[in-house]
Amino acid sequence: MAKLSREQFIAAIAPAVLLVRQEGSPIFPSVRIAQSILETGGVIHAWNNLGGIKVGTGSRNAYWQGEAVVKGTWEYVDNRSIETQAAFRAYRSIYHYYKDQDLFLSAPRYDRVRSAGTPERQAQMFQASGYATDPAYASKLMTLIRQHNLTRYDELGKPQPKPPAFQSDSIVPIIYQGQVLAGGYLKDGVTWIPARRIGEGLGAIIGWTGSKVTANGQELDTILSQSTGYVKIRDLAGILSLGVSWDDQAKAVILE
Structure with a gap:
């Protein structure tokens, strides 16, 4: 280490x-x-x-x-x-x-x-x-x-308001190499993450077309909320050739 x-x-x-x-x-x-x-x-x-x-x-x-x-x-x-x-x-x-x-x-x-x-x-x-x-x-x-x-x-560490697009959704920790990158949101069975914060933390080049987030030049399905673009964790992981697993007991996403 x-x-x-x-x-x-x-x-x-x-x-x-x-x-x-x-x-x-x-x-x-x-x-x-x-x-x-x-x-x-x-x-x-x-x-x-x-x-x-x-x-x-x-x-x-x-x-x-x-x-x-x-x-x-x-x-x-x-x-x-x-x-x-x-x-x-x-x-x-x-x-x-x-x-x-x-x-x-x-x-x-x-x-x-x-x-x-x-x-x-x-x-x-x-x-x-x-x-x-x-x-x-x-x-x-x-x-x-x-x-x-x-x-x-x-x-x-004080409680933070959720983005308007995820008001009723639960927070999900996104974990890579044992550390938390950030929190995402579980919406209708899909985990959405702040693209720039997590993507750049993983070495991706994050861009914006005006309506969609891009990762390494590829457009991704996007939810825009309070000037932050959110993408599906599996979409971003696929571009970066990372595996995704769901820890159902801890309610956390593990990237590998």
């Missing part, structure tokens, strides 16, 4: 963090991003577990299907750092990880985390609830939030 700078790491995970927040997650984006930096050292591993969630005794769910990796880790025991081995959950994407983490945090033990009214209070409650054994966990989170101005993502 190519080494990412801290800003590259933040940019890579932010779309998933924001989408999950807009779907109703109680976790402040600033806290979530700081936590991911702290837990991983700024590395996105192939198993997409950004928070050290272990296999434990939890049941499979829509976002975790039982996959795991065994890795070295450390724990604080009697204020001493101890190296150990543990089985960690593995995920199809970081979106799947964040959704599973929200399920994990739905336990009564984390009531104070979910109800926290500020990022600082939430960081404190993560530590108070025993989420991590590091006695400096909360202060480390807040240091990262300040260093990288992560509170700017809290504003971006």
Whole structure:
């Protein structure tokens, strides 16, 4: 895996963090991003577990299907750092990880985390609830939030109005190489995506004829809403020779 700078790491995970927040997650984006930096050292591993969630005794769910990796880790025991081995959950994407983490945090033990009214209070409650054994966990989170101005993502994570053409349609995460590119909209069984944002992210040349979006010179069926052209994900994927699969449990599109 190519080494990412801290800003590259933040940019890579932010779309998933924001989408999950807009779907109703109680976790402040600033806290979530700081936590991911702290837990991983700024590395996105192939198993997409950004928070050290272990296999434990939890049941499979829509976002975790039982996959795991065994890795070295450390724990604080009697204020001493101890190296150990543990089985960690593995995920199809970081979106799947964040959704599973929200399920994990739905336990009564984390009531104070979910109800926290500020990022600082939430960081404190993560530590108070025993989420991590590091006695400096909360202060480390807040240091990262300040260093990288992560509170700017809290504003971006507020619910956004849907485009008029998709008012009654559900949001669908579009996932490529484990990361969320953006959200699309599921309309009458078809997923429509913002062509320029996703297409250019995948390396396509996106154009506009005045009535239709073009991708690498080919016209695509288009819905225009608020000056944004939306196209069918399968049409764009076909031009780029990408496979498309539907994760029915997570309600997500996976590009491969």
